[in-house]
Amino acid sequence: MVERLLFLLITLASVAYFAATTLRRLAAMRTAEADLSTDRPLHRLARTFAEVALQARVIRDRPVAGILHALVMWGFFAFAWVSAEHVYLGLVGLEHAEASTSWYATFAAVWAVAATAGILGLAIRRFILRPHALGAISPSSGVVALLIVVLMATYLAGWTWLEIGSNAWRVNWWLHSLSLLGMFWIIPTSKHLHLVLGPAAVFFRGATISATRPLRDEDDDDFGMLFFADLSRKDILDVNSCVECGRCTDVCPANRSGGDLSPKSVILQMQHGLLAGGNLAEKHVAGTSKEVADGQAWVAEADLYECFTCGACEEACPVGIEHVGKKIIDLRRGLVSEGRTHSDKLSGMFNTMERAPHNAWGIGHDVRRKLIEADELPIYDGSQDWLLWMGCGASYDPHGQATVRAMKRIFEASDVSWGVLRRESCCGETARRAGNEYLYMELSAKVIEALAGSGAKSVVTCDPHCCRMLDVDYRQSEEFRELAVRVVHHTELIAELTPKLNLKPQVEALTYHDPCYLARGRDVTRQPRETLVQLGAELTEMAEHGRKTSCCGAGGAQLFLADDTAGEDSARVNQLRFTQAQATGAATVAVACPYCAIMLDDAAGGALRIADVAELTAERLA
Secondary structure, X not given: OXXXXXXXHHHHHHXXXXXXHHHHHOHHHHOOOOOOOOOOHHHHHHHHHHHHHOOHHHHHHOHHHHHHHHHHHHHHHHHHHHHHHHHHHHHHOHHHOOOOOOHHHHHHHXXXXXXXXXXXXXXXXXXXXXXXXXXXXXXXXXXXXXXXXXXXXXXXXXXXXXXXXXXHHHHHHHHXXXXXXXXXXHHHHXXXXXXHXXXXXXXHOOOOOOOOOOOOOHHHOOOOOOEHHHOOHHHHHHHOOOOOOOHHHHHOXXXXXXXOOOHHHHHXXXXXXXXXXXXXXXXXXXXXXXXXXXXXXXXXXXXXXXXXXXXXXXXXXXXXXXXXXXXXXXXXXXHHHOOOOOOHHHHHHHHHHHOOOOOOOOOOHHXXXXXXXXOXXXXXXXXXXXXXXXXXXXXXXXXXXXXXXXXXXXXXXXXXXXXXXXXXXXXXXXXXXXXXXXXXXXXXXXXXXXXXXXXXXXXXXXXXXXXXXXXXXXXXXXXXXXXXXXXXXXXXHHHHHHHHOOEOOOOEEEEEOOOHXXXXXXXXXXXXXXXXXXXXXXXXXXXXXXXXXXXXXXXXXXXXXXXXXXXXXHHOHHHHHHHHHHHOOOOXXXXXXXXXXXXXXXXXXXXXXXXXXXXXXXXXXX
């Protein structure tokens, strides 16, 4: 009776502590903005099953460590029933114990061995090999590893050779119980809380790069994340779910090229700040490096402005954390809204965009007008099938202009009517990604007014950044949603039009560079490749491609903000990507974004040809 009562008290205390500590870590969710999306629930459930139960993403990116982690996870799945029986026995009395001869006991024993092998492998990696991405040694990881080994060893001992009811068996049973209940004390105070919160974070994660949240109230000075009280429910879930694996930092182009930005550190600093106590409405999340050092803020402004907003961190994260739109860009918005940024380049770019002609280059509208007149681009009058939104890249840069000329030939060859606006304003992508929400709102209002006046219902653009803005960010505006405009990228439209084109395929060794904002921002990877294959291309993939593509270095306003004097040429982001392209042996790199063309052409220096998918398609027209 005393034994049962003791077990009951320990169990209740463990469960109570676990629940209270977890709820305390999530307490801010009660008053946080509700942003947990549940659209396409079946798809979300299927994704959660694949990534949590099957450990698909964990194994995909780090096969050896992933399989070791999966063995431990699957071992715990197998042990769920065993643990339930164990707790039941403790509540009814050990005198009711019976030898287990069922097939499931043997099944659990096999998984006990597998889980032990898995956790020992992970322990060797964590404490002996010590990969840089994992950071400093975590004592809690050692405790959890020890508890798992004891848990599995005591099960095997009780299943194989200990006589039920003997003193040795009772000691073994209590060791197993304390190891099991010890998890309830370690998990909620450590990174292992991801075991509980990770599945929820994966379920609520978006399908593409996380979108910048809409403002709660334009008249309430909500222009970005300033204080910890501004964190949304998904943010709070994310910062408490981090498993500290460092996969996000491993793939971060800013970090790879020698920068200080570590997406992992951003999340952990936000976690530490959130859990540090005090008034959340008065605690700044981001600030200068000095403010961070003095404890007045938690995330450094300099780190935030190294981000390319490419979404590689989100694609790599095994627990569904959304670093980019929901945190880094929102923190940038908060700094800009309070005038707390300290970059001359940033201020200069905003000043340029605020003045006519309102683009980050500061290039006059005459350049675009001359392109329209010289190439006789048709003006959209509302009757044509498609409005070609040129965007700044295709309006002012030679690479983008060449793509527009190619699109003209493709439209004419497919007998599809189209036109361009006589005058365009910048969509505000650069301003919003850099954190100037007020400037973005001014520019987007002009664009929405122009689109409404045009009567366009189908818009195609050669710029993945414009495409993402019009099809995601702009839909946060009720005025734009009412227009019911379909927005596609030109590679999607070319794939639709290819059957109508009279092509002369030509065998050519090509490699294709996936733009971040097309592959991860729009989940478009198949269509460009299908088109290139129909052109006769012999595609050789780069080391990183598809949704795991590597950034060219232009995103997140870095085309205008990056310090060109910093670091060695070979370590710059565009050079790192060019090296991957060169390694394929292809003479031509196909691109699908005017900014990617700029960056890769700069890195190539004429060594390889950089050509848009539209240009290559136009060249193959009969």
